[in-house]
Amino acid sequence: EALGRGLLGQLGVARARDGRLALCSPTARFLDGAPPLVQLVAGGDGAADLPGGNLRVDGGAEPLRAIGERLAAQFGYDVALVRVDGVTPRRALKSRLVEARLHGAWPVIEVHADPLDWLDALDEGPSVVVVRGDVPDALSRLPAL
Numbered sequence: 474e475a476l477g478r479g480l481l482g483q484l485g486v487a488r489a490r491d492g493r494l495a496l497c498s499p500t501a502r503f504l505d506g507a508p509p510l511v512q513l514v515a516g517g518d519g520a521a522d523l524p525g526g527n528l529r530v531d532g533g534a535e536p537l538r539a540i541g542e543r544l545a546a547q548f549g550y551d552v553a554l555v556r557v558d559g560v561t562p563r564r565a566l567k568s569r570l571v572e573a574r575l576h577g578a579w580p581v582i583e584v585h586a587d588p589l590d591w592l593d594a595l596d597e598g599p600s601v602v603v604v605r606g607d608v609p610d611a612l613s614r615l616p617a618l
Contacts, residue, residue, distance in 0.1 A: 485571040485596075499572035511572050511580075512554040514538070517546030523579065527595050529615040532583070532603035540603060541581045553578035555600075562586040566594040573600075588612050 481487040486500045496504070503509075532540055541552040553573030557565045562584055573580040580600040584591055588611035595602075601618055 484574075485567055486575075497568070497571060499568055499575060503572065503575040509553070509572055509576055511569050511576075511578070512538070512541075513576060513578055514541045514545045514552040514554065516548070516550045516552070519545075519547040519549040521548045523548055523550050523599055524618065525599050527598040527600050527602065527615050528618040529602045529604050529608065529612055530581075530618045532605045537581065537583045537603060544579070544581060544601065548579070551576070551578040553580050555580045555582040556585075557582065557591065558585040562591040563594040566591050570594070570596055570600070 481494070482489065485497060487494050487496050489495075499510075530540065530544075537554050537556065541554045544550075545552040553569070553576060555566070555569045555573060557569065559565060566582065566584065569582075570580055574596075581603060582600055583603040583605075588609050592611050602612060602615060604612060
């Protein structure tokens with residue numbers, strides 16, 4: 474763990490720098506009881522089994538909030554609405570995934586950047602990537618929900 478290569482580092486909960494292990498920002502905020510930066514949607518009455526791994530869903534013109542509410546109701550599981558844009562999509566996605574997982578929520582991800590710039594930041598899931606329009610080649614390997 475002291476090198477950041479153990480479970481805490483793999484999960485993104487902590488990082489090693491200059492020989493010291495420190496909590497990452499989402500973990501520190503979570504332990505301090507700060508409100509999440511990702512928007513959470515409470516699960517509904519649905520009882521469908523939560524799919525494993527990373528999936529994609531056609532978002533069409535449906536707002537991210539509506540997609541999250543629909544999935545939360547269908548599966549009965551809390552959902553984290555993960556919006557990523559800006560110049561560092563990989564870093565932002567990793568941080569928001571950690572936050573979603575800490576809150577026990579299923580990440581529903583909408584990224585406004587080239588998938589090649591962030592796709593390797595996806596963990597083993599489960600999570601759902603919202604695709605708008607044609608499915609980019611980089612996302613075609615993700616099974617559709």
